[in-house]
Structure formats: structure tokens, C-alpha cells
Amino acid sequence: MLSIINSCNLSGIDGFIVNVEVDITRGMPCFNIVGLASTEVKEAKERVKSAIINSEFDFPTKRIVVNLSPADIKKEGSLLDLPMSIGLLRNYITRDIDYFRKTVFVGELSLDGTLKKIRGVLPIVLSAKEKGYKRIFIPYGNLLEASYVDGIEVIPVKNLRQCIGYINGKIDLNLGQIFSDIDKNTKEEEYEEDFSDVKGNYFVKRGLEIAAGGNHNTILIGPPGTGKTMMARRVRTILPDLDKEEKIEISKIYSIAGLIDNNIGIVNKRPFRSPHHSATTTSLIGGGVKSTPGEIVLAHRGILFLDELSEFNRKTLEMLRQPIEDGFINLSRLKYYIKYPCKTLIIAAMNPCPCGYFMSDTPCKCSAYEVIRYKNKISGPLLDRFDLFLPVDSIEHGEFSEDNFNESSASIKKRVQNAKDMQKNRFKDSDIKSNDEIKSSQINKYCKLDRESEQIAKKIFDKYKLSNRSYTKLLKTARTIADLESSEDINKNHILEAFSYRKGYYKYFK
Incomplete structure (x- = not known):
């Protein structure tokens, strides 16, 4: 039978x-x-x-x-x-x-x-x-x-x-x-953190808003205790709510990893993964005997936070280069291969030197060789895959005590959501979801510059010897800044502001 x-x-x-x-x-x-x-x-x-x-x-x-x-x-x-x-x-x-x-x-x-x-x-x-x-x-x-x-x-x-x-x-x-009888409560959970908790550092907060608005990879650089980790953890509070398609997409990954919450049954908020700097290549990228997804895959459509970036193993970090660029990982085996999506926002935080106080108000105890060796742990090709470099400095005492303006996450999230809605409408006939996914061949279509903006962009390109990738990332960032202002056109102010978020690169890595 x-x-x-x-x-x-x-x-x-x-x-x-x-x-x-x-x-x-x-x-x-x-x-x-x-x-x-x-x-x-x-x-x-x-x-x-x-x-x-x-x-x-x-x-x-x-x-x-x-x-x-x-x-x-x-x-x-x-x-x-x-x-x-x-x-x-x-x-x-x-x-x-x-x-x-x-x-x-x-x-x-x-x-x-x-x-x-x-x-x-x-x-x-x-x-x-x-x-x-x-x-x-x-x-x-x-x-x-x-x-x-x-x-x-x-x-x-x-x-x-x-x-x-x-x-x-x-x-x-x-x-x-x-x-x-099933309670399908898929509303995104409320967060305990809020950007209103962050004092000062308005430039950094604006940069993180842009990062969230266009999914731009970001590095926070500064002395210890200045709030790098604090602000990075609050980025998830300003990301747009997941739509049904994204919930299913993320839940499929968490389902095969066995990480679905038994009381909810689906992932209803954007992932935030923060692996320790001792993480192995397999745990970060994925693989092993059963080709399980790694941290960058588990952070799909969410945030992968790499705290103490320069403490990670250099070879492990280099493995991120291809996934960051392509948005997916191919794990090849003898008779088959597995493809995992990993379109994630990467936020990294690091100190500028081993003691942490290079180029700060506190005297640095490191030798010139130690500073150079520390920075060289992050290779040029990997740095080239980041859009924003945000210096995080200590704030003045008055900023703690003054009743200054500290915008809430809910207020920032409205602007981010508006920018995402513009991108959704702009890319409705393609598989692109955010500005960072714009391909080089589509730059002229989606990041069109007027004559004045083109001249400024050319001056920046020539003076700072930008790579092709860095230049397209500059234009994509300017596109996001325009979206946050509900502007269909990119003007010179958007280009100049986008370039200002690279000053951390020239301060610490040049």
C-alpha cells in the first residue's frame, strides 16, 4: 500500500x-x-x-x-x-x-x-x-x-x-x-525610553532623526558617558510602526529562530539587536550546522546596535560589508544555499581612543601610535558604508538645570512617519522601501539637483575627494532631509546639512 x-x-x-x-x-x-x-x-x-x-x-x-x-x-x-x-x-x-x-x-x-x-x-x-x-x-x-x-x-x-x-x-x-477567542493585539508596544530624556546634543538628535527617516547607517563617536548608547537606544522610539507586510516578514525570521513570543504570536515592534563586542562571526552573520540567522538578520527592518564598535574583532566586522551593501546574506553550503534578508539600520557607537578622551576637554593618556592603532580597527571600506558620523560631546552644566526644549519621541516620530510616507509614495512602483535603498542607476531620477545644488555638491566632491559610494550616500541623505521638510525638491541647504553630518569622519578618521 x-x-x-x-x-x-x-x-x-x-x-x-x-x-x-x-x-x-x-x-x-x-x-x-x-x-x-x-x-x-x-x-x-x-x-x-x-x-x-x-x-x-x-x-x-x-x-x-x-x-x-x-x-x-x-x-x-x-x-x-x-x-x-x-x-x-x-x-x-x-x-x-x-x-x-x-x-x-x-x-x-x-x-x-x-x-x-x-x-x-x-x-x-x-x-x-x-x-x-x-x-x-x-x-x-x-x-x-x-x-x-x-x-x-x-x-x-x-x-x-x-x-x-x-x-x-x-x-x-x-x-x-x-x-x-484569539486576541490579535498587534499594536506596537510602548517604550519606556523617550528622546525628551536626552539633554542637549541637538545636532546628534537631528542626525538620528535623519537616520531614522531614510534608514541611514550612523556612527556615534565621543568620550565615555556622553550619552551615545542612551541616544542610540531611543532611535527605535521614532521609527514608524510596522505595517502588516513587515510584521509577517520579521515574524518569519523569528519563527525559524524560535524567538516568537508565545503570548503574542507575532513580532509587533521593530527589532533592536545589540550583540556584545565579543560576538563571533557566526552569531553576527549567521551560519553554523543548521544555517541559523545571525544578529544582522534578526535586526531586519529594525536596528542593529554595535556598541563599542572598535572592540569587535576586525575580521568579524569586515563580514558586515557585503550584507550592509546588498541587504541580504547568502550562506552557501555543499549542495544548497540559504538567502536571508538583512535590510537593517546599523547604529554604531565608539570611543575615539583606548582611554576614550582623544580630542575632548579631558586630557588623553594615549600615545599617538595607540590612537592610530585603535582607529585602524575600523577599515576604510567599512567606514565608507556609513552615511552619518556624529560627534557626541559633553554638555554644559546649565543644560541639565535649564528648562530647555527637549522634543519628545512622539513629536519626532511624526516627521519621520511623514518622510516615510513620501518615500512609500515615491517608490510605490518598485521594491524600494527607504531612501538608503536607492540604486546608483536611480540617483538622477530620485535625487535630482538644481543648478545651484549641483555646483555645491561638485565643490564638496572635488575638495574632499569623496568616493562614488560616499557621494551617492550624501545625495541620499539630502533626499531624506528634504523629505523631513516635506519638500519634493533638494536644495542647497539640504546638501550642506547632509555634508555637515560627515564632520565626525574628518575629525576622528582623517
Whole structure:
């Protein structure tokens, strides 16, 4: 007897359909799994056998061969347990073959037949929907996460016996009531931090507003204790709320990483990842045996904060160059490769020297060699991928005590949202979401300059010997400044202000 049950496996953040072909024939009793299965998939034999017996079904004592098609793609994880069991118990099921052609099964089995929660349900359900399947059976523990996908019937089951009973029409799961009881509160959470807490440093705050408005990578440079980390952590409070597409996109990544909040079921706020400077290349970029996503991928559509930038391993930092430029990471393996998106806003903070007080009011204790060696930890090609260089200086005592103007995050966020709305309308016919994604070939179209602005930009280019990348980043920054002022045209003031945010580069790195 041959049964074909549809299931799904993961490749990166996307799912692909796996046909679980179960063949039960006469012969010496055995249970073999073929089709490029990983160790955890092959171990399913013992889980499936015990789950079937403990669910009070008869396990076939015949020759069993399970083929996982397509056979040239590696299958990993434990989510193929349920479809294998369904194939082995086909004699207990009264549904015709058409029902199974339109159905997908995923789930890990305990020895008592209970279905355990699995990783990656969201991309799996989305993949099944895109392939045109009508329904998918998942573990009950993944219900909240899967409920955010429309257009496919999601059937949560608690154990193998309940699954068979529902297929045969003997058990009513009351799905309508289950889904009506789900609280889909996807509103973005409120933050405890606020930019109104930050005293002084108006130039830096304006620079961070521009960074948020156009997704421009930024370095904060200054002595210790001046508020670099404090301000960097508040940038997320001025980023626009996530739309539904972005929530699903980020949640797919967090789903395969096993980081979805069980009480929410979806990522409803922009990620903020802050890895320690001792982070390895694998933890920052991704990879390993199972090609798991790294910190830069987990920060997709959010912020990757690299505190103490110059303390990171230089080789690790150099690995960021290609992902920053391309917006994605390719992890190549022997027979396949995985592509992860990583369009993130990178904010870095660093001291100007080992003691931290180079070019500040406090005397520096470092030798000239130590200062140069410290700065050289950050290579020129990596620095060239940052748009804004913001010097952060100590503030005067009066700025603490005076009742000066400290704008709130909510007020700044309105301007950022307005700039993002302009960009959304401008790029509606392309796959671009923010100004930093404008390609070189599109600069003349989206960053058009008038004659006066062109002359100023030319003078800056010639005098400071800007690289092609630095010059296009200057124009993109000017485009964002114009958007924050609700201006369709870039004028000379926008160019000059955009260049002023490179003064930290010439102060500390030239």
C-alpha cells in the first residue's frame, strides 16, 4: 500500500513542500527513511512507532519504506513526524485521496502521541498557502502564530488521535470558537525610553532623526558617558510602526529562530539587536550546522546596535560589508544555499581612543601610535558604508538645570512617519522601501539637483575627494532631509546639512 502525504520543510525563511511517500509491503519487518534525511528526521522512526502504539493504533509489522521527495534537498527538523504517522495509519482514515492532495501536515510527536510546538510554522503556513493548498494541520501550541495567515484553513490538533478523529469527522474541534477567542493585539508596544530624556546634543538628535527617516547607517563617536548608547537606544522610539507586510516578514525570521513570543504570536515592534563586542562571526552573520540567522538578520527592518564598535574583532566586522551593501546574506553550503534578508539600520557607537578622551576637554593618556592603532580597527571600506558620523560631546552644566526644549519621541516620530510616507509614495512602483535603498542607476531620477545644488555638491566632491559610494550616500541623505521638510525638491541647504553630518569622519578618521 502506497500513501502520499503532503508536508513542508524549511530552507532559510521559506518553506518548500515535501511529499512523504509511505510504502507498506510484505517482507521482513523494517522501517527505513530515505530522501536525504537529517539525523533528527531518521530518528523519527522510534518517535512515530511509539506515538502510534500509545495512541491505541496498530503499528504495521511489515516492510516500511518512507521516501521524502524531492530526494535531492536535505530535510531537517522533527516536523515530518505527523505526516509519516498519517501515512502509516491510512487504513484508519475514511477520507478519499482528493482530501489529502489539498492538505498539508506538520508536527513533532511525543512518545505518547502528543504534538509538540515546532519552529518555523509561520513560513510553513505561508508557503502552503502560496502553493494553493486548502488546509494545514499544525500542533495546537503554534495556533496563535499561524492564525495571522489568511486564505488557508489552519487546523490545530493536540495529539495524533485527535487528528485522525477530526479527519474522519468523528471529532469537532470547534475551530470557529477557537479562532474567535484569539486576541490579535498587534499594536506596537510602548517604550519606556523617550528622546525628551536626552539633554542637549541637538545636532546628534537631528542626525538620528535623519537616520531614522531614510534608514541611514550612523556612527556615534565621543568620550565615555556622553550619552551615545542612551541616544542610540531611543532611535527605535521614532521609527514608524510596522505595517502588516513587515510584521509577517520579521515574524518569519523569528519563527525559524524560535524567538516568537508565545503570548503574542507575532513580532509587533521593530527589532533592536545589540550583540556584545565579543560576538563571533557566526552569531553576527549567521551560519553554523543548521544555517541559523545571525544578529544582522534578526535586526531586519529594525536596528542593529554595535556598541563599542572598535572592540569587535576586525575580521568579524569586515563580514558586515557585503550584507550592509546588498541587504541580504547568502550562506552557501555543499549542495544548497540559504538567502536571508538583512535590510537593517546599523547604529554604531565608539570611543575615539583606548582611554576614550582623544580630542575632548579631558586630557588623553594615549600615545599617538595607540590612537592610530585603535582607529585602524575600523577599515576604510567599512567606514565608507556609513552615511552619518556624529560627534557626541559633553554638555554644559546649565543644560541639565535649564528648562530647555527637549522634543519628545512622539513629536519626532511624526516627521519621520511623514518622510516615510513620501518615500512609500515615491517608490510605490518598485521594491524600494527607504531612501538608503536607492540604486546608483536611480540617483538622477530620485535625487535630482538644481543648478545651484549641483555646483555645491561638485565643490564638496572635488575638495574632499569623496568616493562614488560616499557621494551617492550624501545625495541620499539630502533626499531624506528634504523629505523631513516635506519638500519634493533638494536644495542647497539640504546638501550642506547632509555634508555637515560627515564632520565626525574628518575629525576622528582623517
